[in-house]
Amino acid sequence: MTKMDPKLKAASAADKDWWRGAVIYQIYPRSFQDSNGDGVGDLLGIVSRIPYIASLGVDAIWISPFFTSPMKDFGYDVSDYCDVDPMFGQLSDFDALIEAAHERGLKVMIDLVLSHTSDQHPWFQESRASRDNDKADWYVWADPKPDGTPPNNWLSIFGGPAWHWDARREQYYLHNFLVSQPDLNFHNMEVQDALLDVTRFWLDRGVDGFRLDTINFYFADKELRDNPALPPEKRNATIAPSVNPYNHQEHLYSKNQPENLAFLKSYRALLDEYPATTSVGEVGDAQRGLELLGEYTAGDDHVHMCYAFEFLSAEKLTASRVVETMTRLDAAAPDGWACWAFSNHDVIRHTTRWNLTPAAHRCYTTMMIALRGSLCLYQGEELGLPEADVAFEDLQDPYGIEFWPEFKGRDGCRTPMVWEPSNQNGGFSAAQPWLPVSHDHVMRSVETQEHDPAAPLHHYRRALAFRRTHPALVKGSHANLMAQGDVLSFTRSYKGQTIFCAFNLSDTPSTLDMPAGNWVAIGTELGSTGAASDGRLHLGPWQPCFALQR
Structure with a gap:
């Protein structure tokens, strides 16, 4: 190694x-x-x-x-x-x-x-073998409803129900993604420990x-409650928002569970052991x-x-x-x-x-x-x-x-x-x-x-x-966030360095007032322009401005 x-x-x-x-x-x-x-x-x-x-x-x-x-x-x-x-x-x-x-x-x-994991992971192979083996509870398993249908209405991101019937256990397992990607049961502490061991490796x-x-997505609701419907006007998913029925639900219970915070604390504690x-x-x-x-x-x-x-x-x-x-x-x-x-x-x-x-x-x-x-x-x-x-x-x-x-x-x-x-x-x-x-x-x-x-x-x-050469842009705070038409502007500050930033996000010229103060233009290598003698900033199409406060 x-x-x-x-x-x-x-x-x-x-x-x-x-x-x-x-x-x-x-x-x-x-x-x-x-x-x-x-x-x-x-x-x-x-x-x-x-x-x-x-x-x-x-x-x-x-x-x-x-x-x-x-x-x-x-x-x-x-x-x-x-x-x-x-x-x-x-x-x-x-x-x-x-x-x-x-x-x-x-x-x-x-x-x-x-x-x-994959359904070919040894953990899942053991888990699906029976309801009473050592890893039987390592994945999210659930009995069917009395009519044989899945335990709730959760949907898979890749289409169809988020549940797949397994004939060995005569139960459904959860898969938020492909059928071949069964979800681990984070409510089981042995699962958490195994994943922390992977991280340490x-x-x-x-x-x-x-x-x-x-x-x-780490935790699913222990009670497996149904997700409520999401109104059409709120269906704003990044990937395939219109064609995927996954975007028709508000995913209150299939993900975003409060128990996740405790696991993330355990995860951070492990990382903190390594400088x-x-x-x-x-x-x-x-x-x-x-x-x-x-x-x-x-x-x-x-x-x-x-x-x-x-x-x-x-x-x-x-x-x-x-x-x-x-x-x-x-x-x-x-x-x-x-x-x-x-x-x-x-x-x-x-x-x-x-x-x-x-x-x-x-x-x-x-x-x-x-x-x-x-x-x-x-x-x-x-x-x-x-x-x-x-x-x-x-x-x-x-x-x-x-x-x-x-x-x-x-x-x-x-x-x-x-x-x-x-x-x-x-x-x-x-x-x-x-x-x-x-x-x-x-x-x-x-x-x-x-x-x-x-x-x-x-x-x-x-x-x-x-x-990289301006710490305010790397680690600084931001303030004075403004949108004036198509022009975005803000300041970044860190340990005494303050930089004014403006960007004309359009193909037409724009003009705005520089904030009060003594500013020196920087960033000419990026096409940045400085303010005119009257303190007005004239930005050409798609032009930025960077100015350092003196």
């Missing part, structure tokens, strides 16, 4: 709050880099690209699941939490990845899926933190996302940070929406910490979702690095990649296959990373990739953009460098 360099470990421990304001680069390992020519990305492929990731100026990487799995949901259905699926390599490859990342000053976070291998998948480790929880709830974020990050004894889906939705991110979201967050989580993302492996890439021009894409990137919170960037985002168009016959995602064509699934954001334009696979693999590479993406490859100073890749590097 690779041990962290003592100097790096000491430096790490010196700033236990490195995560606060950190920029985290998400890697979807199937699609990042194939090192062995089988058409699927792997851990050694990631190792080979660590220099590139470090060149972006990010602080950490988050690797989506690479554990042993039948891959019904591409790794989010785990059959062995403590091993690497042969598709991605072996444990020694992961150790090499840790070493390579730490040598470049990058933290390593991994994606832990604790709410459910990876901490002992040198992992710096965890992205906790579906963190608000400078962190956690970010995915809060999957369209109605209560910010409220749960506040509960789960309150104080210093829950998870360190969470992200909700406000900035991952299809609704375009306007100045007023940013102010509304940040204001709601301040009320819900006054001492909590958010982690923001515009794109990830579950949603349409934001350049397509919001129909962004190159200038708009640059402005949103610049705005993102100024927001209070930590940031997640999704692989290929720095290249300005649009959503790929994947034909039905090439689809792999069960979600898309189920709801096609009204919802095409998540494959369009999961196609392989494009490194160079020498072949049709963009340098990802010498073999046929598991998903086709978009021709449009190949024209936007890393190598192509390296030689173009105006390319999105260089703007991301400049933006991240600018953020």
Whole structure:
């Protein structure tokens, strides 16, 4: 097992709050880099690209699941939490990845899926064997109603009831996702202990933190009460809101249970045994996302940070929406910490979702690095990649296959990373990739953009460098949040440094008054402009302003 360099470990421990304001680069390992020519990305492929990731100026990487799995949901259905699926390599490859990342000053976070396992996990195989074995109560089992139907009205995110009949036990088991993803029973303390042991296994291998998948799904209501209906006007889910009946319910009982807070305290206590480790929880709830974020990050004894889906939705991110979201967050989580993302492996890439021009894409990137919170960037985002168009016959995602064509699934954001334009696979693999590479993406490859100073890749590097050199943008508070038409403005402050930030989120010029005080323009490398002699700020289309208070 690779041990962290003592100097790096000491430096790490010196700033236990490195995560606060950190920029985290998400890697979807199937699609990042194939090192062995089988058409699927792997851990050694990631190792080979660590220099590139470090060149972006990010602080950490988050690797989506690479554990042993039948891959019904591409790794989010785990059959062995403590091993690497042969598709991605072996444990020694992961150790090499840790070493390579730490040598470049990058933290390593991994994606832990604790709410459910694969139905091929040994725990479930034992649990379903009988009603009286040692793990009989490790999953959520329930008797049918007298008429044989499921115990309640809960629905699966992937369509249909959230219950599946098992002939061995003559009971139903709960699956919030695929039928092959049974939900663990967190009311059983042995289950909690087993999952804490899994976490310790990876901490002992040198992992710096965890992205906790579906963190608000851990507990289900003990009484298995029916969820109430959700009025049509409140159906605002991020993924497939109109075609999925899951969005017709208010999920009061199938998730978001109060018992979750006690488990998160146990989880944090374990992390606190390892200096400078962190956690970010995915809060999957369209109605209560910010409220749960506040509960789960309150104080210093829950998870360190969470992200909700406000900035991952299809609704375009306007100045007023940013102010509304940040204001709601301040009320819900006054001492909590958010982690923001515009794109990830579950949603349409934001350049397509919001129909962004190159200038708009640059402005949103610049705005993102100024927001209070930590940031997640999704692989290929720095290249300005649009959503790929994947034909039905090439689809792999069960979600898309189920709801096609009204919802095409998540494959369009999961196609392989494009490194160079020498072949049709963009340098990802010498073999046929598991998903086709978009021709449009190949024209936007890393190598192509390296030689173009105006390319999105260089703007991301400049933006991240600018953020890193201004502590107020990394760890500071925010104030004076305002939306004046299409212009968003606020201040960020930290240890005597105050920066005024403004962004014209439109393609028409705007003018506003600078706040009182002595301000010096900064950020010209990002297209920032300063105030005129009369104190008025004139912003061109999609233009930012950064000013430092003297």
